[in-house]
Amino acid sequence: MRTSTRGSRRLMALAAVAALTTGLLAGCAxxxxxGSSNEGGGNGGGGKTTLTIGTFGVFGYKQxxxxxxxxxLHPDISIKENVTTRTDVYWPKTxxxxxxxxxxxxxxxxxxxxxxxxxxxxxxxxxxxxKEVDKSQWLDWKNTQATTKDGKLIGLGTxxxxxxxxxxxxxxxxxxxxxxxxxxxxxxxxxxxxxVDLGKQYMKKAPSGTKFVDSASSVYNAALGGETERYYDxxxxxxxxxxxxxxxxxxxxxxVATSDMSAKLKQxxxxxxxxxxxxxxATVACPAWMIGYIQEKSGEAGKGKWDVAAAPTAANWxxxxxxxxxxxxxxxxxxxxxxxxxxPEQQAKVFAKQASFPSTPSxxxxxxxxxxxxxxxSGAPITQIFSDSAKTIPTQYLGTKxxxxxxxxxxxxxxxxxxxxxxxxxxxxxxxxxxxxxLGQ
Amino acid sequence: xxxxxxAFIAPFFIVFGAFSLVPLLYTAWYSLHDVxxxxxxxxxxxxxxxxxxxxxxxxxxxxLWNTLTIGVISTVPQLVMAIGLAHLLNYKLRGSTVWRVVMxxxxxxxxxxxxxxxxxxxxxxxxxxxxxxxxxxxxxxxxRESDWGxxxxxxxxxxxxxxxxxxLIYLAAMQAIPADLYESAAIDxxxxxxxxxxxxxxxxxxxxxxxxxVSTIGATQLFGEPLLFGGVxxxxxxxxxxxxxxxxxxxDQGWIIGNLGKASAIAWTMFLILLxxxxxxxxxxxxxxxxx
Numbered sequence: 001m002r003t004s005t006r007g008s009r010r011l012m013a014l015a016a017v018a019a020l021t022t023g024l025l026a027g028c029a030x031x032x033x034x035g036s037s038n039e040g041g042g043n044g045g046g047g048k049t050t051l052t053i054g055t056f057g058v059f060g061y062k063q064x065x066x067x068x069x070x071x072x073l074h075p076d077i078s079i080k081e082n083v084t085t086r087t088d089v090y091w092p093k094t095x096x097x098x099x100x101x102x103x104x105x106x107x108x109x110x111x112x113x114x115x116x117x118x119x120x121x122x123x124x125x126x127x128x129x130x131k132e133v134d135k136s137q138w139l140d141w142k143n144t145q146a147t148t149k150d151g152k153l154i155g156l157g158t159x160x161x162x163x164x165x166x167x168x169x170x171x172x173x174x175x176x177x178x179x180x181x182x183x184x185x186x187x188x189x190x191x192x193x194x195x196v197d198l199g200k201q202y203m204k205k206a207p208s209g210t211k212f213v214d215s216a217s218s219v220y221n222a223a224l225g226g227e228t229e230r231y232y233d234x235x236x237x238x239x240x241x242x243x244x245x246x247x248x249x250x251x252x253x254x255x256v257a258t259s260d261m262s263a264k265l266k267q268x269x270x271x272x273x274x275x276x277x278x279x280x281x282a283t284v285a286c287p288a289w290m291i292g293y294i295q296e297k298s299g300e301a302g303k304g305k306w307d308v309a310a311a312p313t314a315a316n317w318x319x320x321x322x323x324x325x326x327x328x329x330x331x332x333x334x335x336x337x338x339x340x341x342x343x344p345e346q347q348a349k350v351f352a353k354q355a356s357f358p359s360t361p362s363x364x365x366x367x368x369x370x371x372x373x374x375x376x377x378s379g380a381p382i383t384q385i386f387s388d389s390a391k392t393i394p395t396q397y398l399g400t401k402x403x404x405x406x407x408x409x410x411x412x413x414x415x416x417x418x419x420x421x422x423x424x425x426x427x428x429x430x431x432x433x434x435x436x437x438x439l440g441q
Numbered sequence: 442x443x444x445x446x447x448a449f450i451a452p453f454f455i456v457f458g459a460f461s462l463v464p465l466l467y468t469a470w471y472s473l474h475d476v477x478x479x480x481x482x483x484x485x486x487x488x489x490x491x492x493x494x495x496x497x498x499x500x501x502x503x504x505l506w507n508t509l510t511i512g513v514i515s516t517v518p519q520l521v522m523a524i525g526l527a528h529l530l531n532y533k534l535r536g537s538t539v540w541r542v543v544m545x546x547x548x549x550x551x552x553x554x555x556x557x558x559x560x561x562x563x564x565x566x567x568x569x570x571x572x573x574x575x576x577x578x579x580x581x582x583x584x585r586e587s588d589w590g591x592x593x594x595x596x597x598x599x600x601x602x603x604x605x606x607x608x609l610i611y612l613a614a615m616q617a618i619p620a621d622l623y624e625s626a627a628i629d630x631x632x633x634x635x636x637x638x639x640x641x642x643x644x645x646x647x648x649x650x651x652x653x654x655v656s657t658i659g660a661t662q663l664f665g666e667p668l669l670f671g672g673v674x675x676x677x678x679x680x681x682x683x684x685x686x687x688x689x690x691x692x693d694q695g696w697i698i699g700n701l702g703k704a705s706a707i708a709w710t711m712f713l714i715l716l717x718x719x720x721x722x723x724x725x726x727x728x729x730x731x732x733x
Binding site: 010269 | 673677
């Protein structure tokens, strides 16, 4: 009797230990990463299919009510969005999950900076969506970016980032500059150098505490967005140091960095947000997605003071895709949802909510920005401005390391010149060394 | 042989094996290969190439040097201040528990929250520290981009977080020192300061060694503070990598650039550095014990 009690006690203890251990080990099978949060409606009960969609930043689907609308149309589907704020956290995580073949969401968003890497290295991990949709709905170059050499389409275009210039009308007036958007666009038309010249003029009579532009890097990115040849040639070879596009954009950025017209802020940094709130810079390169950002960060104080003019050259900065990983358990449902989310009507709804610009030209005729947005930007015809830019964006050659190369140029090279008083040549050398390290040369 | 004691310690070792030992060995394997984050299965044997690359890379030596300098300017003042504070707390004070709890609060705050507040304090344009400097007529410092300024700023976050924690460890050790040692010292005519130097410090020696070891490990792995201090592309540690520590360099190589082989080599190099430091500290402590 006694021994049996001891025996069973020991057995229970061992069972408890085993349960604890498996519990700890099983913990890693759950998705509960830091920095990501679950958003979106639906509680996935009772025979419903729950689709998950992995996104970064603010995609706007939830904000525009698209998930709720889809779930109303399809009562057997429930949608859950897993949001990771930063792309530089989101993408490495997604890459490892794709290759492990587990832990992916049913739909994964892909940023344009990563699309070439996805096309060249992860194509077999994504469903070919080319057979599922009418490809002619999208801009040609948008499809091209997500298409493999053998013609497989791994992602459907969501938004694009056609370029404009957002400027503070009130500050321009105080500095004695032209404030009419059409005339301004004419003054700098065709050349970012002319935009910088206007900046020099602004600085002569700048209202105290203000600069012409937020950062030299933003001008660099905007100028580069209008170039066909960037860091890679069309065969996928790295040519960044010989690229005409990079040289042109670099020279413009150097002109900005060395002439005291920049507020010397780092984009997407807290002080940059404060700069918007305090109105410390008069212009910012303005891809369509920036419209919502300005409204949020400049707040009430900036209402009616901002205006939008066409950029010196048509350019694209940013934009995304959504793909369906082959590891997903509900591929058929996921494909249907991805198709619906990226259809022209839905893209127009996201535009109406936060001005993310559609990659489907058939939506352009019916685009209506929110009335609050129009009011905020002094009634600027933003649909017109962005559509015009979108239609003339050149096809760009992208490569696998676009993002780290870009970071090396802006956050090492340009930043050294802008903030540490280095010469343009020193900045270029530093960027060169960094890019060599990036490419493992 | 009884099985239950082994069973009770088994969870630790199983979990340790799964989450520490296996990744450790796997990292060693990776460090001998050319592995890209986007192509994990396509690894090719590289031998010691990753390590050779590291040793000939200016970025690596810069990161190692930064780790050392930030380590020194954060650890030394931190431990000195901790001893001083512990000494003060060791006096009979009104509301001593309150003081002790207050000391520990920085340690209880998350790195992220603390660092974000420090980023605002050190902000170039409109930060409180530059505002105070302006009062005494000093030009604003670009804390994030200046060479020594950024290292000082990062160190200050570390000091702020860890001083109280170390002070409490010292305090616990001080309270274990027998009171008669102080009494006899007092009879011999030693004043408070002499008592501190000749009684307290020698009695604290093992504790000091412990805190030095723990702080050194912490300093070698310094990561969260500089990453968050840098904000966007914080893994670069400033435009000239002026505060890029080894931890940041590893993260930058592995997750931002996607060169996992090289990142693994950095991880193992850091591990080896810690081993060397541990051996040096072991030798020192042996010597100290002998001299006692």
